[in-house]
Structure formats: structure tokens, C-alpha cells
Amino acid sequence: MNYYERAQELNEETIANRRYFHTNAEVGLDMPKAKAYVMKKLTEYGLEPKECGYGVTATLGHGGKCIMLRADMDALPMPEESGEPFACPTGKEAHACGHDFHAAMLLTAAKMLKENESELEGTVKFMFQPAEENFLGSKNMIENGILENPKVDAALAYHVAAGKMPVGIYMYNDNGTMMYSVDGFQIDIKGKGSHGAYPQNSIDPINIGVHVYLALEAIMAREVDPTKACVMTVGQFQGGTAENIIPDVATLKGTIRSNDKQARELMVRRMKEVATKTAESYGGTAEITMLSEVPPLICDPKLTDEFVGYMKEMNIPGMMPYPGISASASEDFASIAEKVPSTFMYLSAGYPDERGQYGAHNPKVQFNEGVCPIGPSCLAYCATQWLKNNK
Template sequence: MNYYERAKELSEETVANRRYLHTNAEVGLNMPKAQAFVMGKLKEYGLEPKECGHGVTATLGKGGKVLMLRADMDALPMPEESGEPFACPSGQEAHACGHDFHAAMLLTAAKMLKENESELQGTIKFMFQPAEETFEGSKDMIENGILENPKVDAALAYHVAAGQMPVGIFMYNDNGTMMYSVDGFRIDIKGKGSHGAYPQNAIDPINIGVHIYTALEAIMAREVDPTKACVMTVGKFEGGTAANIIPDTAVIEGTIRSNDKQARELMVRRMKEAAVKTAESYGGTAEITMLSEVPPLICDPKLTDEIVGYMKEMNIPGLTPYPGISASASEDFATIAEKIPSTFIYLSAGYTDERGQYGAHNPKVQFNEDVCPIGSGCLAHCATQWLKNNN
């Protein structure tokens, strides 16, 4: 089967599925509409899906090696200002990262692979994942057995990319860290409140928070190897309700990211130590909660080169490789890639006109639906070829 040509025939269906998910955007782990929609479509296509944690899985094939194809399907908790007629009407959720594309393209790939199941030389497992944006989905599905029964040998995922670039560019990294780790943290500072006129009677949690913030900056300036790519950002600092009241508590939230395992471990450890010790030195306490703990996304070089080779042999017009990509953003798929050989590839879904001026996570972002047959075709073709050459 020529999967790209078949994907073009199914393009309207792929777009319709994408638009349904877009209009009915959901966030986090609990995604009942998306879960029901995906399961319904897979059943319609002749598969036997089942719930896996808060996600959906299905398999097809005839034993042998197992390749997993993964698509996330969650949106972001933000308003949508894309101007698209199928925009989410809630005003609270928006598919501003393109995960609706991922789920729709994988659904079409599943349909094509089912049509060609007799020719498969192994097994394909599908992973439709919630909660990528909150870095909970992969762990949820791993804990519920997504990598077992049958045991997965390798995994492939695509991610669409918005911006001012033509459809057809695909970006990958076969020799290093593709995306950074992410360790989100929350520091709950406890002090002792009082009237603002009598600070001597208080243990000021805002003052403690300011010194914790300074200590975190010092870690970055004086303890982290400057040859490593590292980021520590405090994006939330809350404390107090009135100008003349010293509160009992304050809260700091932030994120730590790195492309280096040792640097990541250092920053996380020292963040915790600095927060606790600084609070103690001013008479208060600090309690740390880790909001996310995702490793760097490091793609398997051999698998990546194989998949890139399969994509090149498809002779899709305009399909152009862009190797060596690396980004300081993070990706929940890294939790899968840490456990089994995996690769992750960006597919351009941008525009070269004014529609491409906004990137992912912007309320005005628009994605080009011309990418749909490329994504669906590549998923099915690469899976078929990998099984053929690895069994």
C-alpha cells in the first residue's frame, strides 16, 4: 500500500477528526470526550481499543516485534483567539499546541494499517495519551501497562510545529538531547503573620521568599557548569492580601530545565536545599512539592536514522529533513524514551504568510491542515517498514 496516497484520499476524514477534537478541547488527565471519540473511531476502523489509565490503546498485527505509535490529545487551559470557525467555544481550553492533529493523524494511520494488517510483519501498538501538557499522561499510561502485554520494543511520535515555515520540513535529533528535562517545583513558605506596623512580631514569609529567590539565582550563577544548557525560572510568587498585613504564608513556583542529566540533578537538589535552609535561617519553614519530573528527551540514534530513512524513501513532494534540532521546551514523551528506544520528530504545520506569525501556546496560533496526510502517511509507512526490517 502507498500510505501517503491513501492518506491523501482520507485527508477530509482526518481533518474532520482533528476539528472535532479541536472544538471539544479538554485538558489534563480526565478527557472523557476525547477518550470516547478515539475509542469509537478505532472500533469503526475494525480495531478493539481499551482504556489504559486515562488514555486509550489498541494493537494490531501478528506477534513478533512491537512498535508503539504515540499521539497526545490534550489541550491547554487558555482562551482561543485563532479565528477558526471550529475554535473551542468554552473560552477556557484551546488546542494551541497541535495535539488534536496528533490524535487525528494517528487515527487515520490506524485505519490504513488495519486495512493492510495482513502484510504487517509484527505488531503495532497505539498510544493515545492525555495530560502531556501537565507531564502526567505518560506516567499514567506506563503505570497502567502501556509498555507491556505485548511488551513494546520501540516507539515513534510526531509533533506538529506552527510558525512561518512551509509544510514539509521535518526536524529531528539523532546525536544528542532533543528537548530539555522539566522539573516543576512549588515552595510553600510558612512564617508568622502580624500587623504591618509591628514586623518585629512576625516571621515574614515574603522576606523569606525574596531571599530564596536570590539563593536560586546564585545557584545558577555560581554552581551550574556554564558549558551546560540550564534554565531555572520562577514564574509565580504569591504572598499577602493587604499592604498593612504580614501574612503567614507565601508561595513560589518555578521550573528547572536542562539538556544534561548531572546538571539537572544538581539544580533540583540545590533548589531544595537552598529553600529549606534559607527559610530556617529566618525562622520559618519551606516545604517543596515537585509538580513535574520529566527527563531530557534523548532519541535513540539508530531508530531515528531508520525512521528518517523510511520518510525519505516515501518521495513526498517538499518533504525536507532538518537534523540536529534541540529546544529548551520539554516533552512528556521523554518518559517513554527513557525506558525504550524511541524517536520524536517535528513536522512543520506552518504558514509562510501572516497566519504563521504566531507559535505554539499562543491563543492566536493557527496550524496548517495540509500536514495531515504527511503525518498519517509517515506513521503508517514507517511502522510497516520498521517491522519488516526488524523482525
């Protein structure tokens, strides 16, 4: 089968599926609409889908080695201002990261691989995953056996990229860290509340929180190796309900990111120590909760080069490789890549004109549907060729 030609024939269906996910955007682990839609479509295509944790999986093929193709499905908890006629109407969810494309493209890949099942020389497993944005989805599906029965030998995932880039660029990393680790944390500082006129009767958790924040900055300035890529961000600082009340509790939430294992371990350990000891020095206490613990995304070099070779074989017009990409953002596909040889690539879905002025996670971002035949055909062809050459 010529997968690219077939994907072009199925392009209207891919776009329709993408727009369904987009309009009916859902966030987090529990995505009943997306799950039901995926299971319905896979059943129509002749597969036998089943739930895997909060996600959906299905397999096809004939024993042998198993390659897994993964797509995340979740949106972001934000209003949409894209101006698209199929925008999510709720004002609370938006597919501003392109996961609607991923789910739609994997559905089309599944349809084509089912049509070509007799030619497959192994097994293809599909992973439709929720909750990538809060880094809970891969973990949930791993805990529920996505990498077993049959055991996964390799994995591949694509992510569309918005911005001022023409469709056809594919970005990868075959020799280093592609995306940073992310360790989300919550620091609950407990003090003693009082009237704002009598601060001497309080143990002010807001005051403690300020000093914790400044101490965290000192970790970055004086303890982290400056040759390593490291980021620590406190994005939430909440405490109090009125201007004349010193509260009992204040909360800081943030993330730690790095492309280096030792630097990551240092920052996480010192964040916990500094928060705890600083709170104690001011008479309070600090309780730390880890919200996410995702490793750096490091793709398997040999596997990545193999998939790049297959994509070049397809001779899709306008396709152009961009190697060595690295980003300080994070991706929970890293939890898969930590356990099995994996490849993750970006596919450009941008516009060179004014439509490309906004990037991912912006409420005005727009994605180019010209990428819709590329993703499914590359997924299907790479899976087919990998099974053929890795018996």
C-alpha cells in the first residue's frame, strides 16, 4: 500500500475527526467523549478496542515483534480564541497544543494498517492517551499494562508544531536530550493565623512563602552547575482571603526542569530541604507534594535514525528533516521512552503568514491541516517497515 496516497484519499475523514476532538475538547484523565469516539471509530475500522486505565488501546497484526504508536488526546484548561469555526464553545477547554491532530492522525493510521494487515510482519499496538498536559496519562496507562500483552519492543509518537514554519518540516533528536524532565511540586506552608493588626500573634505563612521563594532562587544562582540546562519556576503563590487577616496556610506551586539527571536530582532534593528548613526557621512547617515526576525525553539514537530513513523513503513532497532539536518543555512520552526504545518527532503544522504568529498554548494559536496526510502515512509506513526489518 502507498500510505501517503491512501492518507490523501482519507484526508477529509482525518480532518473531520480532528475537528470533532477540537470542538469537544476535554482535559485531564477522564475524557469520556474522546474515549467513546475513539472506540467507536476503531470498531468501525475493524479493530477491537479496549480501555486501558483512562485511555484506549487496540492491536492488529500477526504475532512477532510489537511496535506501539501513541497519540495523546487531551486539551488545555483555557479559553479558545483561535477564530476557527469549529472552536471549542465552552470557554474552558482548548486544543491549543495540537493533541486533536494526534488522535485523528492515529485513527487514520489504524484504518490504513487494518486495510494492509495481511502484509504486516508483526504486531502494531495503538495507545490513545489522556492527560499528557498534567503528566498523568502515560503513567496511568503504564500502570494498567499498556507495555505488556503483547510486550512492546519499540514506540513512536509524533507531535504537531505551530508557528511560522511551513508544513513538511520534521524535527527530531538522535544524539541527546530532546525535551527536559519535569518535576511539579506543591509547597503547603503552615503557620498561625491572626488579625492583621496583631502580626506578633501570628506565624505568617505568606512571609515564610516569600523567603522560601527567594531561597529557591538561590539554588539556581549558587548551587546548580551553570553548564547544565536547568529551570525552576514558581507559577502559583496563594494565601489569604482578606487584606486584614493573616492566614494559617500559604501555597506555592512550581516546576523543575532539566536535561541533566544529576542536576534534576540536586534541584528536587534541595527544593525540599530549603522549603522545609526555611519554614522551620520562621516557626512554621512546610509539606511538599510532588505533582509530577517525568524524566527527560531521550530518544533511542538507532531507532530514530531508522525511522528518519523510512520517512525519507516515502518521498513526500516538501518534507525536510531538522535534526538535533531540543526544548525546555516536557513530554510524558518520556515515561514510555524510559522503558522501551522510542522515538518522538515534531511535524510542522504552522503557517508562514500571519496565522503562524502564535505558538502552542496560546489561546489564538492556529494549526495547519495540511499536515493531516503526513502524520498518518508516516506512522503507518514506519510501523510497517520496522516490523519488516526487525523480525
